[in-house]
Amino acid sequence: MAILTYREALNRAMVEEMEKDPLIYLMGEEVGHYQGAYKVSQGMLDKFGEERVIDTPISENGFAGIGVGSAMVGLRPIIEFMTWNFSLVAIDQIINSAAKMNYMSGGQFPMPIVFRGAGGAGGRLAAQHSQAFESWYAHCPGLKVVCPATPKDAYGLLKSSIRDNNPTIFIESEVLYGSKGEVPEQEYTIPLGLGEIKRKGTDITLVTWSRALSFAEEAAIILEKEGISVEIVDLRSLRPLDENLIYESVKKTNRAVVVEEGWPVAGFGAQISHLIQKNVFSYLDHPVERVTQMDVPMSYAANLERMSLPSANRVADTIREMLR
Amino acid sequence: MVSSIPKDSQSVSELQEFYRQMVLIRKFEEAAAKAYSVGKIGGFLHLYIGQEAVGVGSIAALTPHDYIVSTYRDHGHALARGLHPNPLMAELFGKATGISKGNGGSMHFFDKNAHFMGGHGIVGGHISLAAGIAFASKYKKEDSVTICFFGEGAANIGSFHEGLNLAAIWKLPVVFICENNHYAMGTPEYRALAVKDVSIRAHAYDMARDHIEGDEVRKVRDHVKVAVERARRGEGPTLIEVSTYRFRGHSMSDPAKYRTKEELEAYKKKDPLMRARHELELGGIKPEELDKLEIEIQTQIDEAYQFAETSPEPPLSQLHKYVYAEDK
Numbered sequence: 001m002a003i004l005t006y007r008e009a010l011n012r013a014m015v016e017e018m019e020k021d022p023l024i025y026l027m028g029e030e031v032g033h034y035q036g037a038y039k040v041s042q043g044m045l046d047k048f049g050e051e052r053v054i055d056t057p058i059s060e061n062g063f064a065g066i067g068v069g070s071a072m073v074g075l076r077p078i079i080e081f082m083t084w085n086f087s088l089v090a091i092d093q094i095i096n097s098a099a100k101m102n103y104m105s106g107g108q109f110p111m112p113i114v115f116r117g118a119g120g121a122g123g124r125l126a127a128q129h130s131q132a133f134e135s136w137y138a139h140c141p142g143l144k145v146v147c148p149a150t151p152k153d154a155y156g157l158l159k160s161s162i163r164d165n166n167p168t169i170f171i172e173s174e175v176l177y178g179s180k181g182e183v184p185e186q187e188y189t190i191p192l193g194l195g196e197i198k199r200k201g202t203d204i205t206l207v208t209w210s211r212a213l214s215f216a217e218e219a220a221i222i223l224e225k226e227g228i229s230v231e232i233v234d235l236r237s238l239r240p241l242d243e244n245l246i247y248e249s250v251k252k253t254n255r256a257v258v259v260e261e262g263w264p265v266a267g268f269g270a271q272i273s274h275l276i277q278k279n280v281f282s283y284l285d286h287p288v289e290r291v292t293q294m295d296v297p298m299s300y301a302a303n304l305e306r307m308s309l310p311s312a313n314r315v316a317d318t319i320r321e322m323l324r
Numbered sequence: 325m326v327s328s329i330p331k332d333s334q335s336v337s338e339l340q341e342f343y344r345q346m347v348l349i350r351k352f353e354e355a356a357a358k359a360y361s362v363g364k365i366g367g368f369l370h371l372y373i374g375q376e377a378v379g380v381g382s383i384a385a386l387t388p389h390d391y392i393v394s395t396y397r398d399h400g401h402a403l404a405r406g407l408h409p410n411p412l413m414a415e416l417f418g419k420a421t422g423i424s425k426g427n428g429g430s431m432h433f434f435d436k437n438a439h440f441m442g443g444h445g446i447v448g449g450h451i452s453l454a455a456g457i458a459f460a461s462k463y464k465k466e467d468s469v470t471i472c473f474f475g476e477g478a479a480n481i482g483s484f485h486e487g488l489n490l491a492a493i494w495k496l497p498v499v500f501i502c503e504n505n506h507y508a509m510g511t512p513e514y515r516a517l518a519v520k521d522v523s524i525r526a527h528a529y530d531m532a533r534d535h536i537e538g539d540e541v542r543k544v545r546d547h548v549k550v551a552v553e554r555a556r557r558g559e560g561p562t563l564i565e566v567s568t569y570r571f572r573g574h575s576m577s578d579p580a581k582y583r584t585k586e587e588l589e590a591y592k593k594k595d596p597l598m599r600a601r602h603e604l605e606l607g608g609i610k611p612e613e614l615d616k617l618e619i620e621i622q623t624q625i626d627e628a629y630q631f632a633e634t635s636p637e638p639p640l641s642q643l644h645k646y647v648y649a650e651d652k
Contacts, residue, residue, distance in 0.1 A: 025463065051463065057493070062452045062486025069456020072441060073391070075463060092483075096446045097453060103646045105434035105442065106425030110649030141647050165649040 002185055007040045007177040009151035010116075013158035014041070014078060016187065018048055021076065024162060027054040027063055028080030028117070037082045038118050038177050064090035064115070068097045071113040071167075078162065081117035084133050084171055091136075098167040099142030111142075114161045116170035119147075120211050120261050121298055123175065124305055130298040132262035134210070137169040138238040138271075144168040144192055145238040149213035151181040153236055156190030164192060173211040193240030197249065201231035204319055205249040207272055208259040209235045215291070216259050218312030223319060230319070238268055246272065247280045254285040255322055259315055264292040286322045291315050328540070330607035335542075340609065340617075342384065342541045343600045346376040347618055349400045350597060351625045352409050356399070356416055356430075359629065360576050365416045369430050372400035374571035377596030378503050379404040381544025382471060382566075385552050391439045391461075391470040393454040396431040398443025401473060405440050407433070409628035419635035426638040427646065439468075447508075448478035451487035451500065458491065458498035458561075469555045471499045471548070476565075477508025479522045488563065492529035495560035499551040502565045503538070509574045510582045523565035531563055538568035539594040569594075 004012065018024045025048075030037045032045040032055040045053045056063040060081060067077040081087045087094065094115060101109045121130040138145045144166050148154040154172065161168040198213060199220055206216040213234050220230035233249050235242060250256050256276050258269035273288040294308040330336040353373050359365045372379065379400040383392060394401040402412055407423065415422030416430055424434050431445040441457060444450035454472030461468040478484055479502055491498050502522045506513050513520060526533035532554060536547050544566060551562035569591040573580035580588075601614055 057489065059486040059490065061483050062455070062490045065449070065452025065483065065487060066456035066459050066490060069393075069441075069453035069458075070460040070463065071456075072453070073457050073460040075460045089482075092446055092449050093452065096449055097444070101442075102649050104424060104428045104432045105436075105646075106422070106427045107646040107649070108424070108434050108436040109442075112649075144648075 009155040060090035064093035084119040110165040118174035119171035126300040127297040135268040147210035195242035195245040199232040201229040204255040219315035336607040369576040370397040377541040381541040384545040385549040393472040410631040413628040413632040417632040420638040421635040448481035448483040455491040458496035476504040491561040497555035526563035534564040538566040
């Protein structure tokens with residue numbers, strides 16, 4: 001077992017896949033000569049050359065479209081958005097082109113493309129650089145949406161995403177790039193749509209993904225000292241969604257909280273909350289609760305940012321309230 | 325009408341073939357308009373009538389392994405590519421036998437085998453897709469060229485700038501063909517274009533450019549061919565502006581009240597079909613022969629209509645099919 005950072009795990013996944021399949025290329029701003037804005041593509045230019053690790057001008061709509069067009073004729077692009085905030089100027093290509101190409105062509109054009117890059121909130125980056133967009137993309141049929149929380153998951157899920165014949169939204173957590181974890185040395189993949197119980201417990205189920213897993217884990221440790229046993233379901237991908245894993249856990253604990261980095265209104269947690277009440281309603285001892293970012297753009301001020309983000313304390317308070 | 329007389333039997337038969345394709349497009353669309361008016365075709369229906377020489381001339385400059393990316397006004401391009409009218413008409417009718425199995429409709433004709441890479445409904449969004457297909461040809465070291473049609477309205481959206489800039493810096497084998505029909509829906513070009521001649525924008529990307537009138541089909545073919553060969557030699561993209569005119573409104577729901585009858589009549593005098601027919605007659609083809617050709621094509625279109633009408637609707641099980649592709 002090697003100890004790798006989240007970014008190293010992503011790098012290893014891309015390098016291994018590109019070594020195997022010459023149709024895969026990496027494209028984005030600063031992915032080559034600069035070695036990646038967040039250094040996820042460090043060393044890849046030397047290994048694969050400028051034909052396969054391709055720097056672009058600042059033009060997300062344009063190079064997202066290049067990726068989609070090239071995937072129509074058999075290439076397998078990995079398109080890096082420096083951050084998902086910038087993906088919004090490419091959202092037409094992602095939704096109107098990539099997500100629908102196979103459907104509107106009657107199955108003629110599979111779309112083996114990965115859009116990946118840094119997402120999430122924090123680090124005092126303020127309103128335009130500090131937001132979680134997985135709910136936006138998870139809204140759209142035709143896309144797969146993957147949000148890994150650990151180096152081990154990041155590696156296995158990115159490999160699966162690259163091998164998938166569908167457009168995958170692979171949102172990396174900017175805050176987690178330096179986080180370390182064990183990654184098996186033997187090659188492995190993690191199927192998209194397979195969540196994982198990250199912690200076993202009996203009193204309440206926390207459903208989460210990506211960086212919010214850390215808030216959930218921290219809250220579980222706090223509550224353990226108070227005699228409350230928390231089970232944590234890490235979804236790992238929102239589309240496809242491991243619904244049964246959620247239901248089995250809720251059947252056991254009878255209570256659920258969704259913890260997510262994004263905004264509450266029309267957020268993905270609302271979908272999970274609906275699914276739980278629809279499918280395992282009779283097991284519930286309490287309405288499903290949610291801990292999200294506050295319903296405001298992100299402030300730069302340190303204290304306001306702290307207050308806006310979900311936190312272990314907010315998760316713990318919510319759970320205490322539910323068990324009272 | 326200034327006419328060029330086909331000089332030899334080869335150029336006569338070539339023009340005759342172009343004429344056949346243009347008549348096919350016109351009659352196909354007239355039949356589609358009829359079907360639309362009686363409710364057999366739904367959604368939007370944007371007709372190409374008047375612009376036939378652009379699609380036919382441009383696509384004649386290609387080989388079968390070249391790629392075509394089209395707009396929401398894609399019927400003419402698909403027919404010029406040689407796609408059979410039956411599955412195209414069936415697509416308009418939303419039938420299982422449609423070219424996109426009924427999932428696409430008028431704006432989304434696709435035929436992978438014919439390298440017909442789609443009609444696309446978001447104005448200008450497909451310009452960078454075309455650059456991407458050309459990027460793939462270069463990546464795979466294949467000598468295919470991609471041509472991309474769009475209207476002058478699309479030249480004002482960001483995707484145009486990004487697509488052309490990327491194609492230029494990477495010298496991608498792509499030809500951008502702006503079919504300037506002078507109206508973006510109801511907005512005339514003088515209210516939308518700071519510089520009237522779209523092709524001049526090529527200078528901003530250090531790109532080759534061309535500007536032609538779109539009523540003479542062989543001229544369109546000759547000019548596009550120069551650009552296609554340039555792209556194939558690895559010398560990069562070209563922006564060609566072809567001035568043309570749609571005789572109908574933007575779509576079937578548009579009575580086109582924003583333009584004058586006089587203007588329409590003036591353009592109708594430059595109808596590319598009339599022009600080609602006149603030239604064929606000057607080249608020695610008898611009018612009766614051309615009438616016969618038109619009747620044959622009408623029969624073919626009638627058959628397509630019949631085929632579309634009698635084809636089954638897609639099975640309901642298709643609703644959830646194709647959202648995701650099968651695993652690798």
